[in-house]
Amino acid sequence: MLTPIQAWVATLVTLGVLSYLYKENPVFRLLEHVMLGLSTAHILVMSWHGTGKMILMKYILEDQKLLYIIPVVGGLLIYTRFFPKIAWIARIPMSYWVGYGIGYSFAYDPRPMLGQIIDSFIKFQGKTPGVTVNNILFFIFLTCSIAYFFFTIKRENPLMNVAATIGRYAIMAALGAGFGGTVISRAATFYGRAFFLLKTFPNTVFR
C-alpha cells in the first residue's frame, strides 16, 4: 500500500504521462528521462544482485568454481568494441549469443510446430451437422491461409488464385477478430489507472 506522499507523487506522475495525449510537453519529457535513468539503473541493480553477485562472490570467490571465469571473461570481451583496433573481438560473445538462440530454436521449436500440424488432421464428422460444417470450414480456411503465403506459386493459376483470395479474407477476418477481441484488455489497463486516480488516491490521501 502506498503512503499518502507516495500516492501524491504517483498521481502527479500519472497525470504527467497522460498530458502527452494533449501534446508532447516538458513534463512528459522530464518523466521520460527520469524513467530512462531509473529503468537502466534498475537493470544494473537486478543484474548485479540477482546473478552477478552470486556468480562472482559465491561461485568464483567462495566455492572456487573457476570455470565460471570463462563466461565472465567471454561477456567482458564485448567491451572491446569501444577500442577500434581490437573491436572484432566483440564478435566472439555476439556469435555465442546468436548461436545459443539458434540452438534453442532448433531444439525446442520443432515439437510445438508438429503439434500444430498433427492437430490440423481433423475428422470432419462431428456430433452435430453444425460441428461437421465448422470442421470442414476450418480445414478450408487453414489450407487457403497457408496457400496465401506461397511465394513461388504464381497467382495466375486459377486454383491458387481462389485459394489465396479465401486465405486473404480469412486472415483479414482473423485480424479484425483479433482487434475486436483485444480492445477489452487495452481498456482494462486504463481502467486500472482510472481506478487509482478516482478511488485509490482519494481513499489514501483524504482518509
Add this chain to the structure above:
Amino acid sequence: MLFQLAAAAAPKTFWVKGQMVPFIFLMVVLAFVYFFISRAKAGMPVPPIRKINGLEAIDEAVGRATEMGRPVHTTSGLGYVSTPSTFAFWAILAHVAKLCAKYDTRLINTNNDYQVLTVNEEIIKQSYLEAGRPDAFNADDVRYLSGWQFTYTAACLGIFQREKIAANIMIGHFMAEAMLLAEGAHNAGAVQIAGTLSTFQLPWFITACDYTLIGEEIFAAGAYVSREPVLVGSVIGQDMVRILVFVLIFVGTILQNVQAKNVLADFLRR
C-alpha cells in the same frame, strides 16, 4: 567418465522421448532450405518470388524522408539477440541503412536490448561502409533506451515528436508497445511499414500502419529487397517446406477421415 555415462544410458533410447521425429523433421526442413540456397548461389534456375506488398514502400518511405529532410526510424522491438524475428530485422536493417547512407538521410535506430544494440550498430556501420559513406555514420543515432518495455516506449514517443521522423520501419518481435509506437509515429507524421510474427500485434499494425508484413513475410522481406541469391534461395526453400506442410496436413486429414487410427499422426507424435 563420459563413456560410463553413455554406457549407462545405452539401454534407454538414444533420443529424449518424443524428440526423434522433431529432429528428423528439423533436418528435412533444413535440407530443403540448404538445397535451394546452394542452387541459387550457384546461379542455377530457381522459381521467381511473388511480389510482397509493402516492400517497395520501404524504398519509397526512405525517399520521402530524404525529400522532407527528416529522419528514418527503425526498430526490432523487444526481441533479444537470440530471437529469430530479430534475425529477420537485421536483413532489412542492412538494406535500409544502405539506402539512408546513399541518400544521406539520417537513420535513427532505437533498442530495448543492449545485446541487440551491439549487433545493430555493427550492421549499420558496415552498411555505411559498403555504401562508401563511413563518415556519415553517427553512433549517437543508435540508441539504447533501457531494457523496460514502457520506458522504451515513452522514450520512443518523445523521440518521434522531437526528431519529427518521416518514416518508421518496425520489423521484429513486438508486444503491447506495438500500437503505442505505431500511433505515436503516425501522430508525428511518419509513413509506416511494420511486420511481426506475433498474431496478437498484427491487428494493431494493420490498423495503424500504412503497410504491414504478415507473419513469415518478414523473413522473405530481406530476400525481396536485397535480391541476394542466398536469401532468395532460402525463401524458395521455405516455400518448399510450406508445400510439404500443406501436403502433410492434406494427407493427414484424409487419413483421419478414412482410418480408425491415423498412422501419420501416430508417427509424427513419436
Add this chain to the structure above:
Amino acid sequence: MNIFEKLQKIDARIIYLVVFAAIAVPMLRPIGLPVSVSAETRQAFEYIEKLPPNSVVWLGGDYDMSSAPELTPTGQAIARQLFKSGHKVILYSMWETGAMLNNAWLSAIAKEFNKEYGVDWVDLGWKPMAATVLRNMTQGIVAAASDSDIMGRPLSTMPLIQAVPQLTRPYVELVVDLTTGRPGDADYLSTVSPDADKEKGVPMVVVCTGISGPGKMPYIRSGQYKGLVVGMSGAAEYESLVGRLGDGTAGMDSQAAVHALIIVVIILGNVGYVLSKKK
C-alpha cells in the same frame, strides 16, 4: 468544410476525452450488466473441478501492475476454487515486478480459508533469469530455486515442497498460468507441458489478457491448453461460475461503455467517408 468532412476529421483529443469519460463514469456509477460464460472459461473451470482430491496445482503469476486489473480477479477466483476443494498451491512469479503483488492477494485468500503456509501453499517468488530457472525446476525445485521462497525462507524444510520434488507429473497435477507476455505460457508450453516431456509433462490451463486471447485459440483446439480464461470478461465469467462476484464483474460496465464508444466512432468515421464520397 461540410458536415461529412467534419465527421471524418474529429480531433483525436476529443476522442481521448470521451474515452476517459466512458471508463470513469460507469466506474463511479455501475450499471450491473449481465454476464454470459464462454466455452473456454467453462472448460477451465470444469477441468479444475475434476482434479483428483488433494492435488498440487502450480500457479504461474507472470504479469505485473499493468495487467493486474485483467488477471488478478481470475487468479483470485481460481485460488478460492482450489482452496475450497482442498487442493494445494505453489506460486511462482516470472515477472520481477509482479512477485509481491501476487503474494499479497494469494496470502489474503489463504488467510480467508485458514490455509497454512508451507503445508497448503508456498510462494517461490521471483528468481533472476526466471524462465531458465523454470526449465530447471522440472529437474528439481529446491536446487533451481536456490532453496529459498519469496521471503528467503528455506524451501527444503517445507512439507509441501518435500512432497513435490520437481515440477512434473505425478507430483504436480496442473499448471495454471496467469500470463501477459514473455516470460509466460510459452515457456511453460515448451519446458513444462507434455509438449516438452510426453510422460511427465504437466497439463496447463491458461489465464491470459484479452489481447493475447485470440492468438491462443489454436492451443485450446489442439488440447495443448486445457482451458483458457481471457481478460476481464473471462474474470467476470469465472467469478459467476465460482459464485462470488468481484473486481472482474465490476469492471465490465466500463468495458461495455468503451466498446460501444469505439463502435460509434468507427461508424461516425465511415458515415462521413461514404457520404462525402457519394457527393
Add this chain to the structure above:
Amino acid sequence: MRKELPLLLTFVTALTVVVFRMTQWGWDTKFLQTFSLAFTTTGVAAMFVGAINIFRIHLGHIRRRKEGWIFSVVALACLVFYTLLGWRTTNQGVTYKWIFDAIWTPINSTIFSLLIFYVASAAYRAFRIRTKEATVLLLCGITVMLTRVALGKMIWSEIPNAGNWLLRVPASAAFRAIDLGGYIGMFAVSLRLLLGLERSHLGGLGGSMH
C-alpha cells in the same frame, strides 16, 4: 581467424544446445542447466553496454548544450543515483522501493494505459470501408467487440455466437497458418546465420555474400 572463429563458435554453441536437449544421454547430464547459467553470465558481464551508450549520447548533449540538455542531466543523475542506491541496499531497500512504487510503477502502467486512447483514435482514423477486405476486417472487429461485452447479447442474442465462431473457426485457422509460416521462417533464418550466409550479426564477415 577474425572470420572463422565467431562462425565456428556460433555453430558449436547451437550444436551443443541441440545435442544436450534432444539426446537422452545429453539430457541426463543436465549440462544444459550449466550452459544456460553460462549464457546468463555473459549477458550480465555485458550489462554496462546499454548504460555506456546512454552516457555517451547524453554526455554529448550536455557538452554541446543541445536543446533540452537539462533533461539529459536528469536522466544521467537518475541513472547514477538509483544504481548506487540499489547496489548498496538491493532492490528491497526502503528508499529504493519507495521510489519504485511511487514513480516507476505508476509511470510504467500509465504509459501502457495510453493504449486504449490510441486504439480509439486509430479505429476512428483507419477503419474505413475502402475495400472489400477492409470491410471484412471492420465487420469482424465490431462483431467480436460486441461479443466481449454484454451489449452484444442485448442487441441480438446471436451476436456472441457469431463472434465466438469467428474466433474459433476462421481466426483460429488463419492464426495457425501464420504461426506455421513463422516456424518455417525461423528455422530458415537460423540456418543462414548458422552457416554464415547471413552477413548481419558478424558485420559483413560472412564472406560468401555479394
